[in-house]
Amino acid sequence: MKNKLKGVAIGAGYFSKFQYEAWTRIPEVEMVALCNSNLERAVGIMNAYGIKKHYADYKEMIIKERPDFIDIITPPETHLEMCRFAADHGVHIICQKPLAPTFAEAKQIVNYALKKGVHFVVHENFRYQPWHREIKKIIDHGEIGDLFSLNFRSRMGDGWGEDAYLSRQPYFRDYERLLIYETGVHYIDTFRYHVGEIESVYTILKRLNPVIKGEDLGLMILNFKNNAHAIWDANRYNESHFKNARYTFGEYLIDASKGSVRLYPDGKITIQKLGEAEKNHPYVHNNVGFAGDCCYIFQRDFVDSFLSTGVFETSGVDYLKTLKAQDAVYESAKINKPVFV
Numbered sequence: 001m002k003n004k005l006k007g008v009a010i011g012a013g014y015f016s017k018f019q020y021e022a023w024t025r026i027p028e029v030e031m032v033a034l035c036n037s038n039l040e041r042a043v044g045i046m047n048a049y050g051i052k053k054h055y056a057d058y059k060e061m062i063i064k065e066r067p068d069f070i071d072i073i074t075p076p077e078t079h080l081e082m083c084r085f086a087a088d089h090g091v092h093i094i095c096q097k098p099l100a101p102t103f104a105e106a107k108q109i110v111n112y113a114l115k116k117g118v119h120f121v122v123h124e125n126f127r128y129q130p131w132h133r134e135i136k137k138i139i140d141h142g143e144i145g146d147l148f149s150l151n152f153r154s155r156m157g158d159g160w161g162e163d164a165y166l167s168r169q170p171y172f173r174d175y176e177r178l179l180i181y182e183t184g185v186h187y188i189d190t191f192r193y194h195v196g197e198i199e200s201v202y203t204i205l206k207r208l209n210p211v212i213k214g215e216d217l218g219l220m221i222l223n224f225k226n227n228a229h230a231i232w233d234a235n236r237y238n239e240s241h242f243k244n245a246r247y248t249f250g251e252y253l254i255d256a257s258k259g260s261v262r263l264y265p266d267g268k269i270t271i272q273k274l275g276e277a278e279k280n281h282p283y284v285h286n287n288v289g290f291a292g293d294c295c296y297i298f299q300r301d302f303v304d305s306f307l308s309t310g311v312f313e314t315s316g317v318d319y320l321k322t323l324k325a326q327d328a329v330y331e332s333a334k335i336n337k338p339v340f341v
């Protein structure tokens with residue numbers, strides 16, 4: 001193509017480096033500017049990833065640069081105002097999750113972008129981890145038949161002790177909602193990707209570490225309209241036995257009418273047909289970037305969709321279904337009963 005898509009971004013926090021780095025490997029895109037109030041952080045990102053311009057005011061950046069799209073990599077409470085301004089100026093939007101502090105505010109963002117006629121896509125990258133893409137192919141090809149149960153077990157081990165989260169994401173300590181809001185939402189979305197739409201949820205949530213405000217243990221059970229169910233058994237307190245707990249974020253077992261699929265913490269996938277031995281399923285995955293390079297895979301898909309169909313897997317409209325289920329999860333934990341979505 002003659003002209004590259006012109007991108008700008010807001011944010012230079014801990015996670016942003018994965019996204020900036022991924023943009024450098026997408027030849028159809030040029031990231032021309034970033035906005036961040038901390039100049040030292042901004043300069044570090046600019047030098048590392050070849051971004052030439054810095055702004056302290058995102059509104060000035062949007063007006064002066066007139067980008068095709070903006071990548072918003074900021075805390076959720078900032079998103080509504082930023083997305084409105086970008087949409088008002090006809091700029092297509094990628095927005096980091098958590099999308100907003102409440103479902104009502106998330107819906108406001110999505111509806112505003114729809115009204116203004118701009119693409120709005122949530123940077124929801126877990127479903128883009130290479131093992132989840134491969135498992136989706138296995139399911140869709142009918143190799144294991146009709147799904148019965150999906151069970152993902154996560155032990156992240158970054159949330160114990162007095163100094164929990166301080167070295168990487170200290171704001172986690174002050175979240176009134178933590179485990180589901182920050183991490184469990186990824187699994188709600190990934191289970192939806194693998195199975196379909198959710199009918200009801202039942203959840204147990206607890207706080208293990210007294211130095212934080214939100215929950216850090218959860219047992220989340222999702223029942224689907226096709227009669228399958230999924231369980232996410234997770235806590236941020238106890239540790240994984242794998243050297244990189246943040247590669248796959250745990251272990252995954254899917255049982256179905258013809259057999260089972262297993263995901264191991266090192267990214268290995270196996271298929272075990274009924275009456276047969278477990279067999280390795282070869283596919284490509286690499287320990288690059290974040291969790292199998294899922295930021296790059298997401299961003300590559302965004303660009304491909306932007307340049308072709310204009311239809312996005314994690315569009316705002318679709319992601320509201322994930323967030324509606326997230327709200328039901330918290331309501332279920334509150335009343336200790338199943339909640340229909």
